[in-house]
Amino acid sequence: xxxxxxxxxxxxxxxxxxxxxxxxxxxxxxxxxxxxxxxxxxxxxxxxxxxxxxxxxxxxxxxxxxxxxxxxxxxxxxxxxxxxxxxxxxxxxxxxxxxxxxxxxxxxxxxxxxxxxxxxxxxxxxxxxxxxxxxxxxxxxxxxxxxxxxxxxxxxxxxxxxxxxxxxxxxxxxxxxxxxxxxxxxxxxxxxxxxxxxxxxxxxxxxxxxxxxxxxxxxxxxxxxxxxxxxxxxxxxxxxxxxxxxxxxxxxxxxxxxxxxxxxxxxxxxxxxxxxxxxxxxxxxxxxxxxxxxxxxxxxxxxxx
Amino acid sequence: xxxxxxxxxxxxxxxxxxxxxxxxxxxxxxxxxxxxxxxxxxxxxxxxxxxxxxxxxxxxxxxxxxxxxxxxxxxxxxxxxxxxxxxxxxxxxxxxxxxxxxxxxxxxxxxxxxxxxxxxxxxxxxxxxxxxxxxxxxxxxxxxxxxxxxxxxxxxxxxxxxxxxxxxxxxxxxxxxxxxxxxxxxxxxxxxxxxxxxxxxxxxxxxxxxxxxxxxxxxxxxxxxxxxxxxxxxxxxxxxxxxxxxxxxxxxxxxxxxxxxxxxxxxxxxxxxxxxxxxxxxxxxxxxxxxxxxxxxxxxxxxxxxxxxxxxxxxxxxxxxxxxxxxxxxxxxxxxxxxxxxxxxxxxxxxxxxxxxxxxxxxxxxxxxxxxxxxxxxxxxxxxxxxxxxxxxxxxxxxxxxxxxxxxxxxxxxxxxxxxxxxxxxxxxxxxxxxxxxxxxxxxxxxxxxxxxxxxxxxxxxxxxxxxxxxxxxxxxxxxxxxxxxxxxxxxxxxxxxxxxxxxxxxxxxxxxxxxxxxxxxxxxxxxxxxxxxxxxxxxxxxxxxxxxxxxxxxxxxxxxxxxxxxxxxxxxxxxxxxxxxxxxxxxxxxxxxxxxxxxxxxxxxxxxxxxxxxxxxxxxxxxxxxxxxxxxxxxxxxxxxxxxxxxxxxxxx
Numbered sequence: 001x002x003x004x005x006x007x008x009x010x011x012x013x014x015x016x017x018x019x020x021x022x023x024x025x026x027x028x029x030x031x032x033x034x035x036x037x038x039x040x041x042x043x044x045x046x047x048x049x050x051x052x053x054x055x056x057x058x059x060x061x062x063x064x065x066x067x068x069x070x071x072x073x074x075x076x077x078x079x080x081x082x083x084x085x086x087x088x089x090x091x092x093x094x095x096x097x098x099x100x101x102x103x104x105x106x107x108x109x110x111x112x113x114x115x116x117x118x119x120x121x122x123x124x125x126x127x128x129x130x131x132x133x134x135x136x137x138x139x140x141x142x143x144x145x146x147x148x149x150x151x152x153x154x155x156x157x158x159x160x161x162x163x164x165x166x167x168x169x170x171x172x173x174x175x176x177x178x179x180x181x182x183x184x185x186x187x188x189x190x191x192x193x194x195x196x197x198x199x200x201x202x203x204x205x206x207x208x209x210x211x212x213x214x215x216x217x218x219x220x221x222x223x224x225x226x227x228x229x230x231x232x233x234x235x236x237x238x239x240x241x242x243x244x245x246x247x248x249x250x251x252x253x254x255x256x257x258x259x260x261x262x263x264x265x266x267x268x269x270x271x272x273x274x275x276x277x278x279x280x281x282x283x284x285x286x287x288x289x290x291x292x293x294x295x296x297x298x299x300x301x302x303x304x305x
Numbered sequence: 306x307x308x309x310x311x312x313x314x315x316x317x318x319x320x321x322x323x324x325x326x327x328x329x330x331x332x333x334x335x336x337x338x339x340x341x342x343x344x345x346x347x348x349x350x351x352x353x354x355x356x357x358x359x360x361x362x363x364x365x366x367x368x369x370x371x372x373x374x375x376x377x378x379x380x381x382x383x384x385x386x387x388x389x390x391x392x393x394x395x396x397x398x399x400x401x402x403x404x405x406x407x408x409x410x411x412x413x414x415x416x417x418x419x420x421x422x423x424x425x426x427x428x429x430x431x432x433x434x435x436x437x438x439x440x441x442x443x444x445x446x447x448x449x450x451x452x453x454x455x456x457x458x459x460x461x462x463x464x465x466x467x468x469x470x471x472x473x474x475x476x477x478x479x480x481x482x483x484x485x486x487x488x489x490x491x492x493x494x495x496x497x498x499x500x501x502x503x504x505x506x507x508x509x510x511x512x513x514x515x516x517x518x519x520x521x522x523x524x525x526x527x528x529x530x531x532x533x534x535x536x537x538x539x540x541x542x543x544x545x546x547x548x549x550x551x552x553x554x555x556x557x558x559x560x561x562x563x564x565x566x567x568x569x570x571x572x573x574x575x576x577x578x579x580x581x582x583x584x585x586x587x588x589x590x591x592x593x594x595x596x597x598x599x600x601x602x603x604x605x606x607x608x609x610x611x612x613x614x615x616x617x618x619x620x621x622x623x624x625x626x627x628x629x630x631x632x633x634x635x636x637x638x639x640x641x642x643x644x645x646x647x648x649x650x651x652x653x654x655x656x657x658x659x660x661x662x663x664x665x666x667x668x669x670x671x672x673x674x675x676x677x678x679x680x681x682x683x684x685x686x687x688x689x690x691x692x693x694x695x696x697x698x699x700x701x702x703x704x705x706x707x708x709x710x711x712x713x714x715x716x717x718x719x720x721x722x723x724x725x726x727x728x729x730x731x732x733x734x735x736x737x738x739x740x741x742x743x744x745x746x747x748x749x750x751x752x753x754x755x756x757x758x759x760x761x762x763x764x765x766x767x768x769x770x771x772x773x774x775x776x777x778x779x780x781x782x783x784x785x786x787x788x789x790x791x792x793x794x795x796x797x798x799x800x801x802x803x804x805x806x807x808x809x810x811x812x813x814x815x816x817x818x819x820x821x822x823x824x825x826x827x828x829x830x831x832x833x834x835x836x837x838x839x840x841x842x843x844x845x846x847x848x849x850x851x852x853x854x855x856x857x858x859x860x861x862x863x864x865x866x867x868x869x870x871x872x873x874x875x876x877x878x879x880x881x882x883x884x885x886x887x888x889x890x891x892x893x894x895x896x897x898x899x900x901x902x903x904x905x906x907x908x909x910x911x912x913x914x915x916x917x918x919x920x921x922x923x924x925x926x927x928x929x930x931x932x933x934x935x936x937x938x939x940x941x942x943x944x945x946x947x948x949x950x951x952x953x954x955x956x957x958x959x
Contacts, residue, residue: 027323028570030332035570042340042568042622059654072327100622102340102570258327 014052014062014083017113018090019282020097024075028104029260033068036105040080043100049093052083066118067266070239075263076108077125079118079278114282121278122233124172126265127240129227133256136178139225142251143174154245163236167246170238172230173273179226228264230273315347318405319413325399333571334362335396337410340568341620343379343386344412350385351498352491354378355409355419355456357438359431360850362390362410367575369629370425370462372563374483384491387411387419391434392441394847394854400441407441416442420494422456423487424475426464429827430820430850432471436842439474446839448476448523453506459490459519466551466598467775467891470827470834472522476510479519480894481551481598482584484560486518511544520549520894527832527890533873535831535888550895551598553935557584558609565620577625577658580613581605582642586631587927587937588663589916590689591700591906592728594774595631598896600929602920603938607638607645611946614646618655625656633659634671635920637940643674645946651677662686664703664711672715683765684715687726691741697913698733705745709752712764716753722763723749729793730771730785730818732910739793742766743800747807765812766801768794770821774828776896778906780889783882784825787818794818819857823849825879826864831890834878836867897935899928 024031031039041061044051053059062083069075094110101107131139146152152168231238240261247253267275326332347353356375358365365371371388378386387409392400400406407416416422416438424435435458439446444455451458460468460478468478479486490513497509504511513519524545528536540547554560566578583604586596605613614626628642636642639659646657657675664686672684688703690696696703712723727742746766753762770790773779794815802808826834840863841849848854864875883889885904892900902925906916919925920939930936 027319027336027338030326030336031570032331032333034572035333038572038576039568039570041624044622045624046619046622053654061654072332102338104338257324 012052012085015085016087017081017083018088018093019111019113019118019279020080020082020094020107021109021279022078022080022101023106023108024069024073024078025104025106026074028102029069029074030072031105032071033065036068036078037063037065039102039105043097043105044082047093047096047100049082049088049097050084050086052085066122067233067237069263070241073240073261073263077263077266079122079266081113081118109279111279111282112285114285116281118278121268121276121281122266124230124232124267124269124275125263126228126230126275127243127261128264129229129240129243129259129261130179130224131227131255131259132224134225134253136176136223136225138253139227139247140176142247142253143176143227145250146171146246147174149250152246152249154242154249156242156245165236165238165242167238167242170232170234171243172232172269174227174229177226177228178223180223230269230275232269315414315418317413318408318415321403321405322400322408322413325396325403325405328399329396330393331363331571334390334569335392335410336570337413338570339366339410341565342411342567343375345379345385347385347412347414349383351383352385352421352495353419354384354386354421354423354487354491355389355416356386357389357416357422357424357435358391359424359426359434359438360391361393361848362569363571363573364850365390366567366569366571366573367579368425368427369563369579369581370427370483372567373560374423374487375567376563376565377484378487378491381488381491383495387414389416389438391431391437391848397437397441397847406443407438417444417455419456420498421459421490423459423461425483426460426462428850429464429470429824430855431464432827432838433842433846433849435471435474436839437847447473449473451476451506453502457494457506457510461486463594463598464828466594466894466896467828467830468520468522469527469832469890470830470838472832473835474838475522476506477513477519477521479552480549480896482554483552484554484562486552489516490519511542514545517546517550518552521545522832525893533871533877535890537888538890538893548893548895550933551897553601553897553933554584555603555935555938557581557603557605557938561609561613561616564613564616566617566623568621568623575627576623577627577656578617578621578623579627579629579660580610580617581629582610582633582636582639583630583939586635587919588632588635589700589906589918591698591778591910592689592731592771592774593631594777597777597898599631600897600927601935601937604636604638604940606940606942607642607944607946610642611645611649615649615949618650624654625658627658627660629660632663634662638942640671640674641941641945643671647674647677649946649949660685664688664708672718672720676719683722683724684712684720685724685726686711688745689726689728690731690738691727691743691745692738694913695731695734695738695741697915698910699728699731700910700916702915705748708745709748712749713752713756716762717756719757721757721759721761722765723753724765724767725749727766727768728771729768729797729815730790730821732773732779732782734785734793736793736796739797740800742768743797743803743811746801746811747804750807750810761810763810763812765814768797768813768815770816770818772821772825772828775889775891776898776903778903778910780829780903781883781885781887781907784822784879785818786880787822790818790821816852820849820852820855822875822879823855823857823860826860826875829890830878833868833871833873837863840867895932897927897929897932899926899932902927 051061053061064081066079090110090112094107098107149168151166153164153166156163156165229243244259265275267278270276356371358368358371375386378384388411389409436446445451457476460475461483465478466480468475493512510521514521514524524540524542525538526541527538530536583602585599585602587600587602588596590596688708689701690699729739746764749764773782773784798813801811801813841859844859846859868874
């Protein structure tokens with residue numbers, strides 16, 4: 001029998017912490033945070049990343065998440081931290097992990113972690129919410145009403161019944177753009193186009209389905225309103241759905257087809273409504289590091305690629 | 306079929322589906338995009354298969370049968386295979402409202418556009434899901450109403466050994482292993498299409514029937530006796546054989562599938578990759594349809610297993626490998642396999658599991674190899690019967706002392722939780738047989754506390770209702786009425802709780818006996834039961850394998866409406882014992898088992914006589930090998946696994 005002291009599965013200690021920014025695009029926006037966490041863990045294994053593990057009967061790779069866009073919401077700015085038992089070059093990690101992840105979960109940046117936590121560098125998000133078939137003028141009026149209000153309580157359907165939440169305090173800034181959108185699909189924007197093509201490219205054999213769909217003569221185009229909104233992260237979190245509900249409350253705005261939201265940016269609010277890149281501090285440290293300090297073996301590995 | 310669509314592209318329904326997804330639960334299950342999924346160009350293929358597992362995505366995706374056929378078919382340059390699963394009622398309602406047809410998850414193509422819709426039935430409770438999919442696909446429910454514009458609806462899987470309850474809804478059924486069958490069917494369809502589809506749908510179905518290995522229900526007539534029993538089942542045209550034989554894939558090493566297992570984004574019921582280490586089982590448990598219809602035993606070699614594990618882990622990144630079979634510890638080289646794999650994956654946090662393990666074949670060395678590199682999950686054993694007597698009846702020859710010895714060793718080695726599976730409602734069963742389960746569980750706790758020196762160990766007893774299945778010695782047995790099953794389970798619970806000191810460490814999991822009775826109706830039903838399936842479906846029956854959707858009353862009502870005017874009933878099909886001379890609905894479907902041997906084994910069961918395993922004792926003439934031209938393929942080979950660089954070894958970040 002094992003004593004309590006003799007823990008099974010000893011793991012080597014972590015020697016390096018890396019931070020990643022990744023995107024959740026196209027149809028992959030329907031993944032939940034748990035789905036993404038599982039996909040990441042498997043991809044880290046497939047990519048051969050020398051992960052650090054927790055101890056005990058159920059060892060888990062050391063991966064920590066910072067927030068997560070809700071199921072159904074796309075994002076260009078999700079953040080995660082991983083710990084490894086041997087030093088790796090951040091850019092090599094980024095490429096290897098991106099190749100191992102399903103298309104639509106795309107690793108965009110990797111940095112070695114500097115001091116402090118990632119969580120303390122993030123307190124707001126910038127969202128882009130596309131509202132097909134909603135004219136920009138109509139949307140602009142609704143947004144003006146939202147910004148003019150002092151409180152905008154909305155109902156949210158939770159597992160344990162309806163909850164009321166005030167959206168207004170979370171809204172830092174909002175503006176309305178107008179763009180040409182293909183209304184045969186709510187997902188078609190420049191940002192999602194590349195991810196949608198994953199539909200036909202899994203084996204790399206054929207990649208012309210989505211193009212064919214784009215050329216579909218039945219597709220119609222119209223100008224539609226796009227809401228760009230900076231939302232402060234409060235507890236409970238105000239999500240894009242809540243912002244839309246708020247537009248319903250203040251201006252009876254009901255999108256005729258489901259809106260699509262994309263998180264464009266996360267970071268710390270500056271004095272105005274701009275967000276400071278969470279990696280800015282980490283990158284500054286790397287820039288200051290003397291050339292040749294990084295592990296020589298890593299350089300060789302990169303060269304081999 | 307796509308006869309009328311040649312040269313016309315089939316559009317993805319995704320744009321229409323996508324607007325519905327924000328309104329349904331777990332939308333990720335409908336978007337596809339799994340790692341290792343394949344999407345091919347529609348127009349550059351000739352024969353197109355849609356493979357369906359008729360249950361929710363989370364259950365269907367890990368299915369090995371579908372994954373194997375998906376890969377084998379997609380490896381052919383002019384063949385395309387995609388997958389579809391049962392949609393939940395929330396999406397079904399929206400699809401009907403917005404005219405979105407049943408779609409594949411790979412390229413979201415409409416199911417109705419494929420040449421073949423192959424449906425793998427692991428359980429009969431998926432029958433109503435077939436009707437939902439057909440209806441959503443715009444395919445007529447009844448095979449006889451279909452034209453060359455519709456796919457050939459083909460049933461496979463274990464339930465296809467008696468497809469009579471769905472005979473009206475399927476065009477064809479294949480019994481047994483699918484690897485070679487799908488290739489032959491593909492060849493026949495390809496040739497017929499290249500010839501310009503001579504003779505239409507009837508001709509291609511006749512060509513399939515002529516092989517002797519594809520059953521076309523429509524080409525057989527069933528005649529009944531005045532008392533409701535079947536008089537005979539006969540072909541109603543030339544070129545169609547009297548009996549249809551099952552398919553057997555020999556030499557598993559030649560079929561190392563799946564090579565690239567699918568990895569879903571959504572959570573599924575099996576969060577691991579699986580390697581089938583052997584197929585077939587000759588333990589001879591009399592209740593076990595799988596063990597009867599998959600004979601003979603065919604082992605994959607130790608090197609074949611090692612290569613599949615390596616390739617699979619590289620392709621998936623899973624952290625657990627299930628060594629799959631009907632009784633995995635029975636592989637002739639299981640010790641070498643588990644040790645070899647544990648050595649290879651030392652230090653990689655890769656767990657091994659044997660999902661199905663016999664108590665007597667298990668030992669503590671095996672347990673330690675299994676837990677060396679990964680998580681120590683619970684151990685599960687299946688004594689199936691509580692008393693020695695009932696275990697002789699069902700031919701599950703494990704002794705209580707074997708069980709106690711094994712679980713003691715497991716608790717001593719650090720496991721805290723042991724799960725035991727039993728059945729209730731077995732032939733000849735008495736209350737006392739079931740109450741013995743409580744005694745056995747308490748013995749396990751006592752022995753476990755002593756072996757581990759701890760009080761907090763647990764034992765969970767999980768009890769399923771027994772359902773008599775076709776092609777087993779119990780195919781003649783009367784199914785136990787759900788009221789009796791429920792009463793015995795109530796007594797068992799009281800017996801477990803009677804002793805608080807031990808009972809608090811014993812968990813008990815069971816369901817009421819009613820779904821089992823309906824499964825029994827569908828398992829041993831004939832074509833008349835098809836009316837019940839359709840009635841239930843029309844009355845709203847969906848996802849019958851899920852307790853929150855299953856309605857016993859709906860099935861009982863449908864049986865009254867549809868069967869009683871024909872002079873038969875739910876009870877007639879389930880709780881009635883059959884006689885030796887009765888023609889069974891599946892007698893014309895040949896599993897290789899000699900019906901006389903099955904009857905003799907049934908009589909042995911009633912006499913509490915055991916039957917040995919032909920892997921270690923002489924052949925007992927079940928009939929399969931001579932009838933099918935097959936033979937047992939087992940080791941030991943005496944070979945071992947060589948060390949290798951584990952998964953990710955040649956990675957740039959290694």
